Amino acid sequence: ALGPVLYGLAPFPGGLAPLLSAAQQVAADDSLVQQLGVVTQVWEPLLDLFQRGTRSPGVDACHRIGRFWEAGSFHLSMAGGSVCEVRCTAGDEEADMAALADLRSRALLAEVPEGLEAAGKPMAEVVAEYTARLAVLKDAVAMVGTLRAESHPKYDADFQLSLAVQAPLAEYAERAREIETALEEWRASVGQLRLRFYFLNYFTLTELVHVCQLAGLTPVADGAAAGATDGPTSRAQLLTHVQLVVGGATEAAAARLQEPVSVEEQQHGGSAGLLSAVAVLGARLWELFGTNPERLRDVPASDVGTQRQGDLLIGALSEAEAGAAGGVSPVWVAEAAEPALVPELVLSLYGRRGRLPECGELVLCTPLTAPEEVRLLLWRWIFARRAGRTESVFCIANVENLVYSVQCQALVEEHGVADAAALVVISGRPGQMLTGALRAQRAELTGLPDHAMRALFQHISGHHVAEMLVVSSEANAGGKTHEVLRRVSELQSGSDQAGAFAYHPLSLLESSTEESLALQLLRVQDDAGAGSLLGLHLNLGHILPSEANSMLFQLLVLGSLRARDARRVYRVSPRHHMFIEVANSPGSCARRRLPLLRLLPETPVQVSQGSLDLREPSFLDDACTRVSMLPRMELQFVAKTLAALAMGRLDPNADNFDPLHDPHLDADMNSAEVYEHLMRAMHAPTTPEGAPKWSAVLGFVQCCSHQLQRLQSWGVLPFLMLDEEEAELRSFKRSFVQLLLENSLQLTGRSVPEQDPAAAVEDVAEEAMARAASGEGLQRANSSQLLQRAGSLQRAGSLQRGRSGSLERAGSLTRSHSGGDTAEPGMAAGEELIRAVSAVGSELGVVGRVSSTHYVDRFSNMVSWEAADHPLVIFYCSCGGIEVNGCDILSMNKQYVERYFSSHLQ
Numbered sequence: 001a002l003g004p005v006l007y008g009l010a011p012f013p014g015g016l017a018p019l020l021s022a023a024q025q026v027a028a029d030d031s032l033v034q035q036l037g038v039v040t041q042v043w044e045p046l047l048d049l050f051q052r053g054t055r056s057p058g059v060d061a062c063h064r065i066g067r068f069w070e071a072g073s074f075h076l077s078m079a080g081g082s083v084c085e086v087r088c089t090a091g092d093e094e095a096d097m098a099a100l101a102d103l104r105s106r107a108l109l110a111e112v113p114e115g116l117e118a119a120g121k122p123m124a125e126v127v128a129e130y131t132a133r134l135a136v137l138k139d140a141v142a143m144v145g146t147l148r149a150e151s152h153p154k155y156d157a158d159f160q161l162s163l164a165v166q167a168p169l170a171e172y173a174e175r176a177r178e179i180e181t182a183l184e185e186w187r188a189s190v191g192q193l194r195l196r197f198y199f200l201n202y203f204t205l206t207e208l209v210h211v212c213q214l215a216g217l218t219p220v221a222d223g224a225a226a227g228a229t230d231g232p233t234s235r236a237q238l239l240t241h242v243q244l245v246v247g248g249a250t251e252a253a254a255a256r257l258q259e260p261v262s263v264e265e266q267q268h269g270g271s272a273g274l275l276s277a278v279a280v281l282g283a284r285l286w287e288l289f290g291t292n293p294e295r296l297r298d299v300p301a302s303d304v305g306t307q308r309q310g311d312l313l314i315g316a317l318s319e320a321e322a323g324a325a326g327g328v329s330p331v332w333v334a335e336a337a338e339p340a341l342v343p344e345l346v347l348s349l350y351g352r353r354g355r356l357p358e359c360g361e362l363v364l365c366t367p368l369t370a371p372e373e374v375r376l377l378l379w380r381w382i383f384a385r386r387a388g389r390t391e392s393v394f395c396i397a398n399v400e401n402l403v404y405s406v407q408c409q410a411l412v413e414e415h416g417v418a419d420a421a422a423l424v425v426i427s428g429r430p431g432q433m434l435t436g437a438l439r440a441q442r443a444e445l446t447g448l449p450d451h452a453m454r455a456l457f458q459h460i461s462g463h464h465v466a467e468m469l470v471v472s473s474e475a476n477a478g479g480k481t482h483e484v485l486r487r488v489s490e491l492q493s494g495s496d497q498a499g500a501f502a503y504h505p506l507s508l509l510e511s512s513t514e515e516s517l518a519l520q521l522l523r524v525q526d527d528a529g530a531g532s533l534l535g536l537h538l539n540l541g542h543i544l545p546s547e548a549n550s551m552l553f554q555l556l557v558l559g560s561l562r563a564r565d566a567r568r569v570y571r572v573s574p575r576h577h578m579f580i581e582v583a584n585s586p587g588s589c590a591r592r593r594l595p596l597l598r599l600l601p602e603t604p605v606q607v608s609q610g611s612l613d614l615r616e617p618s619f620l621d622d623a624c625t626r627v628s629m630l631p632r633m634e635l636q637f638v639a640k641t642l643a644a645l646a647m648g649r650l651d652p653n654a655d656n657f658d659p660l661h662d663p664h665l666d667a668d669m670n671s672a673e674v675y676e677h678l679m680r681a682m683h684a685p686t687t688p689e690g691a692p693k694w695s696a697v698l699g700f701v702q703c704c705s706h707q708l709q710r711l712q713s714w715g716v717l718p719f720l721m722l723d724e725e726e727a728e729l730r731s732f733k734r735s736f737v738q739l740l741l742e743n744s745l746q747l748t749g750r751s752v753p754e755q756d757p758a759a760a761v762e763d764v765a766e767e768a769m770a771r772a773a774s775g776e777g778l779q780r781a782n783s784s785q786l787l788q789r790a791g792s793l794q795r796a797g798s799l800q801r802g803r804s805g806s807l808e809r810a811g812s813l814t815r816s817h818s819g820g821d822t823a824e825p826g827m828a829a830g831e832e833l834i835r836a837v838s839a840v841g842s843e844l845g846v847v848g849r850v851s852s853t854h855y856v857d858r859f860s861n862m863v864s865w866e867a868a869d870h871p872l873v874i875f876y877c878s879c880g881g882i883e884v885n886g887c888d889i890l891s892m893n894k895q896y897v898e899r900y901f902s903s904h905l906q
Helices: 002-006 017-026 030-054 057-071 097-109 123-149 169-196 198-202 205-214 232-242 251-257 263-269 274-289 309-319 339-351 371-382 404-411 433-437 450-463 480-494 514-528 548-558 589-593 595-599 633-646 671-681 694-712 717-722 732-751 758-774 780-798 803-817 824-840 852-858 894-904
Strands: 073-078 084-090 093-096 160-164 331-335 362-364 393-397 422-427 467-473 501-508 533-540 560-563 568-571 576-581 602-605 615-619 627-631 875-877 884-887
Touching (some): 057 084, 057 093, 084 123, 093 097, 169 274, 198 371, 205 232, 232 251, 339 393, 339 595, 362 371, 450 467, 467 480, 480 533, 480 576, 480 627, 501 514, 514 533, 514 548, 514 568, 548 595, 589 595, 633 694, 633 732, 671 694, 694 732
Parallel strands (some): 362 393, 533 576
Antiparallel strands (some): 073 084, 615 627, 875 884
């Protein structure tokens, strides 16, 4: 009996339990019965392991399918959202759709053993019938998901369907036909409402359900967002949806939609349910907007002289009656030079007509664009004249992002064009199916000149948004964030409602989507309240998503962003100030991704005398929404100290020597004087070219301010300077201040390594490789190792790493290559490589006054000046109390300190 079991040909009948029972009846020895019990308990798990371990995957799949066939059932249910899941259960065994499909694939590829059966059927037939049922289920699951996404009331979150695996295939087909019929009837019913009520075509079915809930026409679904009931919150959310239909809709329109359903409306709406609620919504939208022309957002009309013939034809045909006369359809196609320029072409199309596009006129396609969005825009275009939208120009832009099947669906809309307005299809790439099929309707559209486009955005900035400003700089740490906060502080201090003006930072990163950006804006709006004054600080990352330009166009030009999963809409308000901070990424990646940036009002910032602000931004509340500019006291203190040093007030040989001088008592300086003293102390030019970054300037100020404050508070110092017998001690403060300034400059210079252009680093690395190969200035024994490290340096340059970091790694990695503690040759090789690179380009990548030659050994153990007092201001006094015994100088450059003390402090 065990033979077939071991070879996987048949299961053991009833397991080993009957064997144990028989043994209990015949055995006279109790100990033997106990031993048999132990053997049974151990044997059955081992047998199961043996079977699973020795069967091929195909044979094992056949066995599992057999178990499901004998006692299994398929269960369909909703798993959240519009996802329908399938589970098959048989006793304790369970598998999802992916596992079931895997079993099918393995069983079909396997050679089914002869004699293997399930429920009296040969296993080959069982596998075939299982495969046929699984194919029917797959189609049914897709249709159930579609019905759920399109809000069919029967296929809601509680939907469930169970079928026995052995049920006839005809029963499976019948259930699938029922689901298919429900989908067709549902779409036909909704389609009839869309044909009857034009403004329903502005919303997907999911959005229609949500709008009905906000209007109180249907009950709120379980798990719906808070606020989806009658009240101020739901009215505000409802208004943002209504403004997708007509941008100028007011709160009165939202209030009308939330009125109770009248008896007459119930009679016209038909039977109760979702379709009745949608019919009531459509009728009320038609009542509000059907007889009124769409309110367009006017802008100054651009120069007609720049208008091309193709654009004029679109305008003429869109205004003409009988668009289908002569068999000509009011459809045109155009192509942009590249996908990123499509939004500019779209804006030019509407700008020449003296207005901005409305939300319902345009679909900017992305890889996430649903077919329903394109279909709805086509319906709005086909029936535009019925709703008085004769002047509308509908546009499907970036059509290259649509998959082939969606482009085909766009061509099969067959409702005639007698009531259609104008439609323009714009692609960012040639060779698209949709533009190729309509190539006879090609129009040569061109973008407006940059000055005309800038005029459009200037108008948007002052009318549809309170302010729109791009803040950029030619280098990182150039003061962009400071400029934004300074501007926000001015707006808050100058506003009559200063307490209601809130600052909020936002981010647009590589992982951002339209949904995530809209949710960020909606959270800000919810926290601040509707109608609040907002200063929105959008910080662009170094790497941006491919659809970033489209997202920015929708936000700034269309004035809205949709969070479709959350069923929310963000609408830009004239009370919103929009500040866009552009990251200074290598190769201007952000500007390449966002060509629109060059057309927006822009404030470039740079390190210069005029841009030095003697104040610093500070938040006044825990939520960091209120900004105030406070005096930066350390700037004045350091500048006054530098001025005193320059005027000789610390020099005992000067006429205006003042041993008791206190910089706090000096008069404040203006920004020009402060800037001049700082640049002189940092050995930098006073012109913007070659000036250090603001981060380096402020780091230097903070570092030396901390040290100089400690030195100023040292009570022994005035007595040293007044000592007439020890003349050398009178110059101690001046020399010591100079030492602190130089050291602070070097410390802060190395704390923020500067990134080199990749080409420059590669040039240096290539020359270093050449020198390493020839052995010039290097030890021959380490040439191969140095070549390896030089190649690493070259790769580091291509990755835009700082050269200083690469040099540090050069020493550490060569130490590890040479074998731990006995690493002196490797360390010497690392230093030789550093010297080779330094000799080729000693000025490249050097920050502040740090020499790359001493980079590794100089800063390996140095404490951070931000974390603690610098050792130079920790004094050790003798028992007498006034004599300086020495300073802790272990973390300074030994050669520099020895040279300085030997020449100044002997």
